[in-house]
């Protein structure tokens with residue numbers, strides 16, 4: 001049954017909502033797989049590979065997707081990649097580029113984090129002195145995807161202008177939109193954010209959108225053309241950790257888009273927590289940049305995100321009200 005154009009399925013044991021009307025090949029491609037290199041089992045029946053482009057995904061489907069590695073061998077090892085706007089990534093950690101002592105430290109932290117995407121405030125990019133060092137001298141844009149963001153923008157217009165500038169300068173269309181409501185909380189202004197998302201999507205941008213942790217707002221953003229939902233875990237720079245686990249989970253369950261917790265993560269266990277809630281990834285800046293040892297913290301965050309992701313995929317044990325002995329009782333003398 002379709003709710004708001006999405007259906008509910010399980011992929012490799014994980015619950016997902018995806019757009020109605022996708023073929024298995026389109027679904028595989030949205031997940032970051034090359035459709036020609038996957039094998040799909042649907043409701044315990046193997047689907048012939050030649051028909052993946054015709055078979056529609058249906059509500060309630062239980063899918064197993066296996067990736068082919070190397071010369072045609074089928075491997076049960078799922079690379080567990082994720083994708084946004086047609087680009088596929090292995091790392092689920094996106095890191096910021098503000099608040100570091102210098103570019104060198106920033107680059108070392110990015111390296112330790114394993115991040116494949118860094119986000120950069122367009123308004124901080126040095127344009128006045130071409131001789132001054134630039135971030136791109138330290139973090140190679142041929143290896144790492146730069147995600148321009150609109151940090152510091154308080155109106156939709158300002159954010160749109162900033163991103164038009166970024167596209168003009170570097171050809172970026174995958175962008176991070178944030179429209180702030182006030183300086184005290186740095187909370188997003190959702191009315192302006194929605195308006196800007198709609199305009200940017202119409203102009204061909206692929207906006208990943210910083211937003212409140214509200215499942216209805218997330219749905220509206222999806223309708224407006226967002227390519228990823230990025231709810232705050234707590235106020236930007238606070239390091240308070242995820243304040244509302246329930247709404248983050250509801251966002252994950254209610255959208256077919258990638259969901260990345262953006263802002264407020266303070267330490268590695270909180271990054272793991274976001275991933276255990278089923279998020280696609282985590283974006284963070286302050287927790288790494290303001291750690292006593294930013295490079296070590298970057299490595300800790302990498303491990304936290306990976307551990308949380310594995311735990312989510314593995315499926316948590318059920319909680320019990322009472323004790324249950326760990327050692328079997330049968331055969332005791």
Ligand SMILES: CC(=O)[C@@H](O)[C@H](O)COP(=O)(O)O
Pocket residue numbers: 095096097119149151176178210235236237238239262263264265283284285286287
């Ligand atoms: C870097 C960025 O894009 C921001 O949204 C923000 O700075 C992330 O928040 P934290 O600094 O709290 O991780």
